[in-house]
Amino acid sequence: MPLMITNGRLVTAASDCVADIFCEDQQITAIGGNLPAPPETTVIDAAGKLVFPGFIDPHVHIHLPFMGTFAKDDHRSASLAALAGGTTTYMEMICPARDEQPIEAFELWRDKARADSCCDYSFHMGVTRFDADAQRQLRSIVADHGVTSFKVFLAYKGAFGVMDDELYGVCKLAAELGVTVTAHCENADLVALRQAELVAAGKVGPEWHEPSRPVPVEAEGVHHFCTFLQLTGARGYIVHTSCRDAVEIALSFQSRGVDVAIETVIPYLVLDDTHTHRPDFEGAKYVMSPPLRSKEHQAYLWDALAAGHIATVATDHAPFDFDAQKRMGDPAAGKDFTLIPNGIPSIEDRVHLLYTHGPAAGRLSLHRFVAAASTNAAVQFNLKRKGDIAPGYDADLVIFDPDYRGVISAETHRMAVDYSGFEGMPIIGRTEATILRGRVVDFDEPAPGLMIDRR
Ligand SMILES: [Zn+2]
Secondary structure (H helix, E strand, O other): OOEEEEEEEEEOOOOEEEEEEEEEOOEEEEEEOOOOOOOOOEEEEOOOOEEEEOEEEEEEOOOOEEOOEEOOOOHHHHHHHHHHOOEEEEEEEEOOOOOOOHHHHHHHHHHHHHHHOOOEEEEEEEOOOOOHHHHHHHHHHHHHHOOOEEEEEOOOOOOOOOOHHHHHHHHHHHHHHOOEEEEEOOOHHHHHHHHHHHHHOOOOOHHHHHHHOOHHHHHHHHHHHHHHHHHHOOEEEEOOOOOHHHHHHHHHHHHOOOOEEEEEEHHHHHOOHHHHHOOOOHHHHHOOOOOOOOHHHHHHHHHHHHOOOOOEEEOOEOOOOOOOOHHHHOHHHOOOHHHOOOOOOOOOOHHHHHHHHOHHHOOOOHHHHHHHHHHHHHHHOOOOOOOOOOOOOEOOEEEEEEEEEEEOOOOOOOOOOOOOOOOOOEEEEEEEEEEEOOEEOOOOOOOOOOEOOOO
């Protein structure tokens, strides 16, 4: 059935106007003033509301075997949470074990999303081993399945991490195929050494997580990765950049012609390292890697985002329950911070927090907000027909109420996790309706999402 949204203020990365949008056969077919509505059209009056392109989260974890446990969401809970927050497309990291076959891992991750996701989705193919056999399979994943980006971990050696000879091979293959290499940049050996030192000194609480992987450890990782991009000509994307030093290094490579884009994630923009000092092990809720940094780094990230130096704001969504899972690293049980599963759940809250602390706080223009939360990811990762409001684009739209005032709480969130890292935080503005390919999302009877072919 056709859908018409009337009188909304349409805001994209580049334009801002009041108009009607007509959607048919899953796409936007017309934009204009006083558009005629054929019989059978569902009409939504969006007067006084903002209408944004569906938001895109380019970095989430849903199926995630990690640190001896599994992340809590499945695609059903994660996608409904995403949609409630205005996100219509997400990109999941496929993280195979080193001895797993890439094709089998791809099929496992894809089938889980296909079975349960109500968002549209794609993947970054994690490369955790690189030899001739893996290379053959990676070529097929790109050419036959349209997954045109890789993910490498410089951190987590022995689990997901790659060696330098493998990193060089991945970058050369990516350059040949014209695909993007996304990278988690931290120096794995330095992290392991510092963790051991701290634990040996009895520094075992969650507040020691940040000192175990301080700013220079991330900055070295970014420099390391960018060096490989420079030598191979591959296109790169640095995930979850947390601090000034890391951004500045990436920018210095950009200025020398290296094609590298910078992502940050919403926790770094609204939380800081003091959260990991909370008593009674509550700091474990805020353990992620790279770690939350100081307020000074946070202020720099906002400036870099406003200036367009940081391209995207993702989540690195990775939900682990506080009670059963984060407690795996509780010193009260004789454990330490290195055993706390890393991650802060945020797939539902990203857009609302970014709007509240961005445009509503005068820190970001609406255009920059849309670019960072939607358009730039669509362009970077070739999510065709996503990230903009224009005829021929998928009718992925968010009707947003800028006058809403509320508070974030685990009591009311849809994510399948027992806490919120943003508990009690006020929210200005909220997603009132989410439209995925021309259909208003019905949370009781949601339609299935589709995998996006990015070739
Ligand atoms: Zn991640």
